[in-house]
Structures are given as C-alpha cells and as structure tokens.
C-alpha cells in the first residue's frame with residue numbers, strides 16, 4: 001500500500017564552498033529551519049566557476065552539519081565534468097551519433113565519460129567508497145544530470161559498448177533510426193537496461209556498506225519536462241523508480257529556459273514535479289528548484305544564471 005503521508009524536508013543546496021564553507025553560514029542555515037545540506041561532489045581538477053565541493057571540503061562541511069544536527073545529501077558526478085581526464089585519455093569518452101541525420105551518421109567523441117567501461121566504473125566506485133565514509137550522510141544521488149544523449153546524438157558507441165552489444169546480438173549497434181528494424185528496437189532497449197544495470201551496481205556498492213542510506217539519481221529537468229524523447233536519453237523514470245529509493249530533479253528558473261518549453265517559464269517547477277511524482281509511485285521524490293531569480297527581482301537581461309548565482313550569495317541555497 002502506498003504511503004500518502006506527505007514528508008517535506010528543507011534542503012539547503014550549497015554550490016560555492018568559497019562562500020558557504022563557513023560555520024556562520026551553516027548556523028544561518030540552521031536558523032532558517034533547514035534540516036539538510038546538499039553538495040555536489042567534484043574532483044579538484046573538474047571544478048569550474050568555483051562550483052562544487054571536493055572531498056576534503058565535503059568532509060569539513062559534513063562535520064559542521066553533524067555538529068548542528070543537519071544531515072548531508074551528496075550529488076556525485078560521474079559522466080559530467082570530466083574534461084581534464086578525457087583530454088588525457090580520450091578513449092574513455094562516450095561516442096555518439098545522430099541517428100536521424102540522413103547525411104552524417106559518423107561517430108563523434110562527446111565530452112562525457114562512457115558510463116559502462118570497466119575502468120570508468122571502478123574509478124567511480126572508488127569515489128563512492130570514500131563518500132560513504134562521510135559523517136551525517138543521508139542520501140547519495142548518482143551520476144549528476146547525465147544521460148546517454150548529447151543534444152541530438154545518442155550513445156554509447158565506444159568500442160567497449162559496441163563489442164558488448166555485438167556479443168549479445170551478433171551485430172554492431174545500428175546508427176540509423178528505423179522503427180521497423182528489430183535490431184534498432186533491441187539497441188534502444190539494451191541502452192535503457194544497461195543504464196539501470198550500471199546504476200544498480202553503484203547502488204549496491206553503497207548499500208552493502210551503508211544499508212540505511214537512500215540512494216537515488218538526480219536528473220536535470222529534461223526527463224520530466226519531456227524535452228527530449230526518452231529513447232534518446234535512455235532514461236525510463238518508471239524503471240528508475242523501481243531501482244532507487246529516491247529520484248530527484250533540479251528545475252532551475254531562468255537558466256533552464258532553453259530546456260523546458262513551458263510558458264510562463266516559472267511553471268517549470270510545478271510541471272516537472274507533477275511528472276516526477278507521477279512516475280515515482282512508491283519511490284520518494286526530491287525537487288531542488290534552484291532560484292537564480294529571487295522573488296521580487298526581475299531577470300537581469302545582461303547576465304547569465306551562473307553570474308547571478310555567483311554574485312548573489314543569497315541564491316547559493318534554496
């Protein structure tokens with residue numbers, strides 16, 4: 001029986017350690033009634049625009065959170081933000097093609113890590129092992145904002161993934177969208193199942209150490225906003241709801257205006273929440289509506305969302 005009891009937790013999502021890794025800020029978060037702090041983990045070499053916490057910073061934050069009775073939710077990047085690693089070892093990237101482009105179906109190297117190559121998986125498992133040692137840990141969300149689609153292209157066609165598919169079917173993965181071709185359907189189903197399987201492996205790695213930790217995945221708004229077809233992203237929210245304890249989305253005002261077609265754009269929060277909760281059924285759902293545009297303040301036409309967030313400490317949590 002589904003438990004319809006509504007549970008609301010207030011989570012302060014911290015983006016900029018230079019501003020927020022400060023006991024007085026954590027005290028303020030407690031005073032404002034929050035019960036969790038959330039951080040995105042990035043390795044030092046991945047950091048950009050000062051966003052994200054490395055492991056050392058996260059340990060300091062987790063300690064401060066525990067001392068004040070707050071819990072910690074961790075968003076752990078995997079495929080994203082790997083530019084330095086991919087510059088050194090480009091063979092670790094996800095390879096993609098546009099199956100709807102009749103003029104060009106050549107493979108392109110993406111700026112995302114292939115999530116299925118054994119070396120990439122092991123590297124991520126090692127990071128997850130370190131994160132499970134943090135105090136006050138409540139939730140871990142895997143593979144921040146990732147999918148198997150980059151713009152109009154889909155993946156992964158890297159040699160490892162192509163070999164795996166060929167072992168299974170006797171054929172290399174098709175690059176042409178053909179809804180009458182059973183191999184094309186098998187390829188799409190295989191991508192969705194592989195997505196679930198690899199994240200279930202990461203989930204089990206955490207749960208084997210810390211069974212009480214909730215493990216989920218946090219997407220950008222695209223899967224619940226239906227901005228891309230699910231077969232491109234290889235994301236089935238219904239399958240993920242069966243696999244994880246919790247699913248999450250981060251519909252941002254202002255910076256996601258090009259992703260979601262809802263108008264007025266502020267509807268993005270209600271629309272994607274409705275879709276996510278509908279898909280989740282017995283699975284918990286978290287929605288992190290990042291502000292960037294505080295109530296009563298007009299969207300500055302000459303600034304990007306990142307600069308608004310960076311210059312306005314009030315917007316660094318929501």
Ligand SMILES: [Zn+2]
Nearest residue numbers: 114156158161
């Ligand atoms: Zn691959």
